[in-house]
Structure formats: C-alpha cells, structure tokens
Amino acid sequence: MLGSFSYHNATKLYFGADALQLAGEELQKYGKRVQLIYGGGSIKRNGIYDSVVSLLRENGKEIIEDSGVMPNPTADKLREGAKLARENGVDLLLAVGGGSCCDYAKAVSVSAYCNDDPWEKYFIRFEEPDCPIIPVGCVLTMAGTGSEMNAGSVITNHEQKLKIGHVFGSEVMPKFSVLNPEFTYSLPQYQMVAGIYDIFNHICEQYFSGEDDNTSDYLAEGLMKSLIHSSRIALKNPTDYEARSNIMWTATWALNTLISRGKTTDWMVHMLGQAVGAYTDATHGMTLAAVSLPYYRLILPCGVRKFRRFAENVWNVQTDGMSDEQAGAAGLEAMEAWMRELGLVMKLSDLGADASMLDGITEATIMLEGGYKKLTKEDVRTVLQNSL
Numbered sequence: 001m002l003g004s005f006s007y008h009n010a011t012k013l014y015f016g017a018d019a020l021q022l023a024g025e026e027l028q029k030y031g032k033r034v035q036l037i038y039g040g041g042s043i044k045r046n047g048i049y050d051s052v053v054s055l056l057r058e059n060g061k062e063i064i065e066d067s068g069v070m071p072n073p074t075a076d077k078l079r080e081g082a083k084l085a086r087e088n089g090v091d092l093l094l095a096v097g098g099g100s101c102c103d104y105a106k107a108v109s110v111s112a113y114c115n116d117d118p119w120e121k122y123f124i125r126f127e128e129p130d131c132p133i134i135p136v137g138c139v140l141t142m143a144g145t146g147s148e149m150n151a152g153s154v155i156t157n158h159e160q161k162l163k164i165g166h167v168f169g170s171e172v173m174p175k176f177s178v179l180n181p182e183f184t185y186s187l188p189q190y191q192m193v194a195g196i197y198d199i200f201n202h203i204c205e206q207y208f209s210g211e212d213d214n215t216s217d218y219l220a221e222g223l224m225k226s227l228i229h230s231s232r233i234a235l236k237n238p239t240d241y242e243a244r245s246n247i248m249w250t251a252t253w254a255l256n257t258l259i260s261r262g263k264t265t266d267w268m269v270h271m272l273g274q275a276v277g278a279y280t281d282a283t284h285g286m287t288l289a290a291v292s293l294p295y296y297r298l299i300l301p302c303g304v305r306k307f308r309r310f311a312e313n314v315w316n317v318q319t320d321g322m323s324d325e326q327a328g329a330a331g332l333e334a335m336e337a338w339m340r341e342l343g344l345v346m347k348l349s350d351l352g353a354d355a356s357m358l359d360g361i362t363e364a365t366i367m368l369e370g371g372y373k374k375l376t377k378e379d380v381r382t383v384l385q386n387s388l
C-alpha cells in the first residue's frame with residue numbers, strides 16, 4: 001500500500017545535445033548578475049566553460065566568477081561564496097559541474113542573506129531558511145547525485161570532521177537544469193563509475209525498505225535494470241550517446257523524490273559513506289561502494305523477501321529451490337560481480353581509511369531508522385570493520 005504523500009518537482013529540465021542553447025530562454029527570467037560557479041577547471045579543458053560564457057553574454061549577463069568548488073564542498077568555501085553573492089547582489093547562481101557545484105550553489109542560495117553562520121544554521125541545527133533565497137540554475141557535467149533535480153545539499157566541515165546533508169524545501173531546488181549527456185564524455189573513468197554506483201545506491205536506499213506491493217519499487221527495479229545495462233556499454237565506449245543519456249536520465253529520476261513516494265527509505269549506506277567522506281575526503285560514490293556489501297549482508301536476514309525479489313527482478317537470478325536467504329545472497333553476489341566489473345573501490349583501506357579512524361567514523365555516522373534493521377553503533381562498527 002502506498003502511504004499518503006504530496007509530490008511536486010520545481011525543476012524544469014532541458015535534456016539532450018542541444019539542451020544548453022534551449023535553456024537560453026530561462027536566462028531571460030532573471031536579472032543581469034550571474035554568479036558562475038564551477039570546480040577545479042575541467043569545464044575550461046572540455047569547452048563547456050566557453051559555451052556557457054557565450055550563452056550568458058548573448059543574453060546580456062554580467063558574470064561574477066566563483067571557481068574552485070572542490071569535490072565535497074566545504075563550509076569555508078560556502079562562507080566565501082555567500083559573501084561573494086551578497087556583495088555583488090547576484091540575481092542567479094549558475095552551477096556548472098557535478099553534484100558538488102550544484103549542492104554548493106544551493107547552499108549559497110540560502111546563505112547569502114542569512115545573518116547566522118550557514119554551517120551551524122543549516123547543517124548542525126537543520127533550520128529552514130528565513131531569508132531571501134537566490135535562484136539556482138545548473139548545467140550538469142557529471143551524472144550521479146541527482147542534485148540537478150532535488151533540494152539536497154551536502155557540505156563538509158574538515159575541522160569538525162563532519163559531512164552533512166540538508167534536504168531543503170522545493171524553493172531551494174534548481175529552477176532549471178541543463179542535462180547534455182555529451183558534457184559527461186570527458187569524465188575520467190573513475191568518476192564515471194563512482195557516479196554510476198552513486199545512482200545505483202540511491203535507488204537501493206529507497207528500495208530496501210518496506211514489505212508491501214508498491215509501485216515505487218517497480219519503478220526502482222526498472223531504473224536499476226536500465227542503469228546496469230547502460231553502465232556496461234559506457235564502460236566499453238564512454239562516448240556512446242545512448243548509454244550516457246540513459247545513465248544521466250536514470251540519475252535524475254533516482255533521486256528527485258519520485259521513487260520514495262508512499263514508502264519508507266533506508267539511507268544508512270549514505271550515512272556511513274558520508275562519515276567516511278568526512279575522514280578521508282574520498283569520492284562520494286566510492287565511499288558508498290566500499291561499505292555497501294558488508295551493510296547489505298548484515299541486513300539481509302531482516303529483509304529477505306525484498307532481497308529475493310532484488311535477485312530475481314534486477315539480476316535475473318534463477319532462485320528455484322533456494323530459501324529466501326540463499327536467493328538474497330545470490331542477488332548480492334550478482335551485484336558484487338557487477339561492481340567489480342565496473343572497477344569500483346571495494347575496501348575502505350583503498351580510500352585512505354584505517355583502523356585508527358573506526359571509532360571516529362562510527363561516532364560521525366548519523367543513525368536513521370527507515371531500513372530493514374535498526375542499527376546500533378556496534379553494528380555500524382562491524383560494517384566498517386568488514387569494509388576495511
């Protein structure tokens with residue numbers, strides 16, 4: 001049974017090889033001053049920067065540059081970006097990059113006119129914005145987080161060793177996002193597969209919960225099958241437009257709130273991954289890959305029917321004669337084989353984590369209760385230990 005819910009998605013999408021030009025019409029809706037947000041320079045090397053700057057100029061915009069947004073954007077960078085936006089009175093924050101730039105833009109949007117410290121207000125006290133919010137647009141260059149069509153923003157504080165996400169209201173979602181699959185061609189393979197696993201895990205986080213017959217779970221299975229299929233093609237041929245476009249579209253639908261409607265969700269792999277990220281600053285998708293199998297193997301006995309369904313419907317495992325637990329385990333083996341095929345990082349030690357960090361990472365892991373097993377801190381430690 002689906003529980004009661006409301007559904008509204010505030011982001012307008014422009015998808016396809018000509019998406020950036022088509023999105024030119026959006027720019028007319030906002031004032032002259034655009035804070036152009038980007039990362040470490042990949043957009044200058046692959047030409048996306050030039051295309052975006054030309055479009056902004058054609059539309060009479062004044063550009064305020066905000067570069068150097070790091071993967072896993074920090075609280076310090078957020079404070080700088082908020083100051084820049086406020087001092088320049090910007091009318092639009094345009095993020096050109098992956099989830100880090102888009103998350104950062106959203107955080108800046110609610111921080112520019114906030115009289116409080118944004119880290120403390122939004123990421124420690126989880127308060128809602130009570131100040132003017134600057135509109136955000138996004139030109140996505142990496143498929144993974146779903147940030148282009150959701151209200152999430154994840155910020156890291158290295159001093160406090162915390163990486164925390166805040167899911168804001170729909171007023172913080174990008175007003176528009178440009179999804180051109182060709183913009184992802186230049187991603188290094190490491191980032192491409194990390195993004196693919198991030199997408200897959202977003203779906204798992206919303207799938208491994210609840211017992212009922214739920215349309216959202218059928219949608220989740222379809223998205224997983226499409227992703228697995230396209231990932232194998234993109235791995236062999238990164239410029240296969242069909243595969244890259246399917247991956248990009250799957251990423252958006254995996255985390256724009258659709259497949260969580262009417263059901264509970266888990267998100268403990270992400271809580272573990274974020275805590276690992278706070279200690280190692282590792283690539284987000286890889287932190288998830290490293291902890292996933294130990295986590296799912298731990299919770300398998302508590303959700304055997306869904307794990308059997310996962311094996312049968314997602315991985316086409318022939319489960320005749322198997323108990324639910326055996327079938328579920330076979331599904332996880334199939335998932336593991338695919339993860340190894342992609343070349344994902346399967347151990348925390350390969351991300352720079354070691355035994356001396358386990359207490360701190362355990363402590364930094366936020367505990368959620370929507371999944372099949374209510375974890376104790378001891379369970380968290382066991383998962384981390386088994387992931388080393």
Ligand code: NZQ
Pocket residue numbers: 038039040041042043046069070071072073097098099100101103141142143144145146147150151152153154155165183184185186187188191195198255270284285
């Ligand atoms: O710095 P640049 O030059 O942009 O390079 C980036 C970065 O080094 C590079 N890259 C991106 N597009 C490229 C490219 N390199 C070449 N060609 C391109 N087309 O890839 C690297 C990683 O980029 P990043 O934006 O950090 O990756 P991702 O999209 O995975 O974002 C990760 C951040 O999003 C958060 C994560 O925690 C992390 O902080 N998340 C946000 C979520 C949300 N808003 O809902 C949910 C996720 O679960 C996640 O937590």
Ligand code: ZN
Pocket residue numbers: 145198202270284
């Ligand atoms: Zn994620």
